[in-house]
Amino acid sequence: MDAAERLVESTRALxxxxxxxxxxxxxxxxxxxxxxxxxxHHFRGKPDLAAAAIRRTADELRSRARDQLAAPGPALARIEAYLRRDRDVLLGCPVGRLTQDPDVLADPTLHAPVAETFDWLCAELSAVLAEGITAGELSPALDPDDTAATIVATLQGGYVLARAAGSRDPFDRAIQGALSLLKAATP
Amino acid sequence: MDAAERLVESTRALxxxxxxxxxxxxxxxxxxxxxxxxxxHHFRGKPDLAAAAIRRTADELRSRARDQLAAPGPALARIEAYLRRDRDVLLGCPVGRLTQDPDVLADPTLHAPVAETFDWLCAELSAVLAEGITAGELSPALDPDDTAATIVATLQGGYVLARAAGSRDPFDRAIQGALSLLKAATP
DNA sequence: GTCTATAACTCGATAGAC
DNA sequence: GTCTATCGAGTTATAGAC
Known part of the structure; x- marks a missing residue:
């Protein structure tokens, strides 16, 4: 790994x-x-380095979400696989945490990848939910866009609760609660 | 308002x-x-001032949550009133945002009010949900603690999505989605 | 109780040697 | 391509006058 590469990885971690x-x-x-x-030499300064780091982190999140959401199988099973995937809960979401940084939101170059990541994730989940409704797995009373937002919010908020509690328990409870509600919403 | 008071309020805002x-x-x-x-003169330093500010913000959040959750009326209606309450969505949650600050989590005096706030809020919501189940408003298949965690996480994550999008839309969608799921979970 | 002065340090960035 | 030296500003905090 050369210096530029190590600098980006170091920035991502920090x-x-x-x-x-x-x-x-x-x-x-x-x-x-x-x-x-x-x-x-390699970067113009802190914002330039952060832009490279954030882009890579956002790409990685999308790639990892695709692993579960675009897999074969029933819609609800793919959503459950995504929600129950192994996560470093107490570290929080590397993309979501950036929304708390006013300097990130103020710089379009830094903000854009964050906005795009959640737009993409909600759209992807919404498509899977719509598929589940069509297949008769889920109630047609559910709005796919609303439900997708609820699922992503449960994940992001689960991280917040876990960090507040100093334990992953509230995260696991929030995920379990969301899945129970989804499973109760059969046609 | 004297100087000490203005300093605490200023710290809360910042x-x-x-x-x-x-x-x-x-x-x-x-x-x-x-x-x-x-x-x-009034405070030993930044951590001391932050401790006073965080305690007050946490107290205020609890007091405002009580306004809806401890009101008279059916359980589900109180939860909906709490979720739909007027909020400065794009500013995020003043307590939840502190979980992203490693210096806050590392200092027990600063961390404790944050942890207690969410513990209390989940317990309060869980009690209201249990009441709704007993009253036959909600399915006994729902676990009150899990569902309470899901509701609080939806709020906290809704703030994250709204700040990422630069719009309160995803927040409103997440709340609507959660309420639709809850209303679909009748006995 | 509030002021100003100053300490000792870190910040993000630049300059110029090698 | 990487080094060290340095910049001016900002950081948290203390000292001592008023």
Whole structure:
């Protein structure tokens, strides 16, 4: 792994742990084992480096969501597989956490990948839900877009509750509760 | 309003907008119209001031949740009133946002009010849900604790989605989706 | 109780040697 | 391509005058 690569990975880790404001170029360099000169040679500065890191993190999230949502099988089973997938719950969502950083939201280059990720995820889930309704797995009374937003919100909020509690328990309960509600909503 | 009071209110506003790491004593002082000396006379430093601000914000959240949840009326109606209450969606939750700040989670004095707030809120909602099940409004198949966690997570995640989208739409959709699922889960 | 001055440090970024 | 030195500003906090 060359220096530019290590700098991006280091930035990804620090943005996840400490957010944009809490991440200093100095900390990025130390973690990457690179010096000032190296960093400012490869990147114009902190926003440039953050843009590269956020784009990669967003791409990875999409790719991992596709693994479960685009798999073969019944709609509800794919949603359950996605919700129950192994996650580092106490670390929170590396994309969702960026929405708490006003400096990220204020910079269109940093904000755009975050907005696109959740737009894409809601649309993808909505399509799977619509499929489940057509197949007779889910009640036609459910609105796919609304329900998709509820599912993504349950995940994002589950992370918040887990970090507040210092335990993954509330996350697991929130997921279980959402799945129970979905399973109760059969035609 | 005296200086100490203005300093706490100023800290509350800044913690909400910019988080703990993003909030400097200087910014607190400027917003409060108080000087360095005044601040360090009334408070030992940034963590002390933040502790006072967080305690007050947490108390206020609980008090406002009680307004809807402890009101008279059927269980489901109280939950809907709580979920549909007027909110500054794009500002996010002033308590939930603190879970993204590692410096808050690392300090027990700052972390405790955050943990207690969500513990209390989940317990309160769980009690209302249990009441709804007993009254025959909701299916006995629902687990009150799980469902309560799902509801709180939907709110917290709804804020995340709204800030990501730069619009309150996904928040409203997530709430609507959760209410539709709850209403579909009748005995 | 509030002020100003200052300390010791980190911030994000640039300059210029090698 | 990476280094070290340095910049000016901002950080949290203390000291001491008033």
């Amino acid at each position: 943005l996840w742990e400490r957010g944009y404001t809490g991440t200093s170029p100095r900390a990025i360099q130390e973690r990457a084992g690179a010096g000032q000169g190296s960093m400012y | 913690l909400w907008e910019r988080g703990y790491t993003g909030t400097s004593p200087r910014a607190i002082q400027e917003r409060a119209g108080a000087g360095q000396g005044s601040m360090y």
